[in-house]
Amino acid sequence: SQTIHQWPATLVQPVGSPLSLECTVEGTSNPNLYWYRQAAGRGLQLLFYSVGIGQISSEVPQNLSASRPQDRQFILSSKKLLLSDSGFYLCAWSGSSPGELFFGEGSRLTVL
Amino acid sequence: DAKTTQPPSMDCAEGRAANLPCNHSTISGNEYVYWYRQIHSQGPQYIIHGLKNNETNEMASLIITEDRKSSTLILPHATLRDTAVYYCIVRPGGTSYGKLTFGQGTILTVHP
Numbered sequence: 259s260q261t262i263h264q265w266p267a268t269l270v271q272p273v274g275s276p277l278s279l280e281c282t283v284e285g286t287s288n289p290n291l292y293w294y295r296q297a298a299g300r301g302l303q304l305l306f307y308s309v310g311i312g313q314i315s316s317e318v319p320q321n322l323s324a325s326r327p328q329d330r331q332f333i334l335s336s337k338k339l340l341l342s343d344s345g346f347y348l349c350a351w352s353g354s355s356p357g358e359l360f361f362g363e364g365s366r367l368t369v370l
Numbered sequence: 371d372a373k374t375t376q377p378p379s380m381d382c383a384e385g386r387a388a389n390l391p392c393n394h395s396t397i398s399g400n401e402y403v404y405w406y407r408q409i410h411s412q413g414p415q416y417i418i419h420g421l422k423n424n425e426t427n428e429m430a431s432l433i434i435t436e437d438r439k440s441s442t443l444i445l446p447h448a449t450l451r452d453t454a455v456y457y458c459i460v461r462p463g464g465t466s467y468g469k470l471t472f473g474q475g476t477i478l479t480v481h482p
Binding site for chain 2: 290292294301302303304307309317346348350352356357358359360361362363364366
């Protein structure tokens with residue numbers, strides 16, 4: 259069966275520090291991968307998606323970047339965090355049915 | 371993508387059916403209706419989706435009106451664990467990736 263893992267689960271970082279969140283999927287090949295963010299009291303916002311290795315599409319301009327170095331690995335990064343980057347970050351994958359997304363456990367980031 | 375409208379909150383007694391409505395009056399012919407739910411502090415979970423026929427799976431039933439301008443998600447025997455935010459999403463078919471636009475959803479509270 260397919261599984262998705264993302265880490266770390268929680269993170270407290272100072273403003274201006276770098277960020278790296280990692281997500282891996284097991285049990286499937288060539289998945290579509292996604293990073294979503296959920297700010298406090300708000301809905302989920304799609305940040306990035308990837309349909310293959312090295313292929314990244316950004317949905318909104320922001321202080322973050324994404325990379326896909328391997329088929330089942332998706333990384334969210336920032337060189338310098340802002341207060342507004344705080345939120346709940348969710349990695350997800352989809353397969354042959356692109357509207358069926360399977361989400362990870364989430365990473366809660368607090369920028370102080 | 372078509373916009374959806376959901377009530378902000380609903381209550382349901384445990385063991386009773388929960389009927390969650392969604393309006394999508396601007397839906398176009400190739401757009402599917404998806405339902406997800408998000409339990410507090412977890413990633414969203416796919417429930418069901420449909421185009422124009424009613425659908426049923428082990429979690430829920432989806433009833434789509436004949437004109438497709440609205441739909442209802444039915445949880446036949448709600449339990450306390452069904453307390454969550456339920457999202458109704460409209461998404462065009464035929465795209466290779468699963469961009470989903472999440473709104474505010476309906477907070478369903480199941481009472482003992």
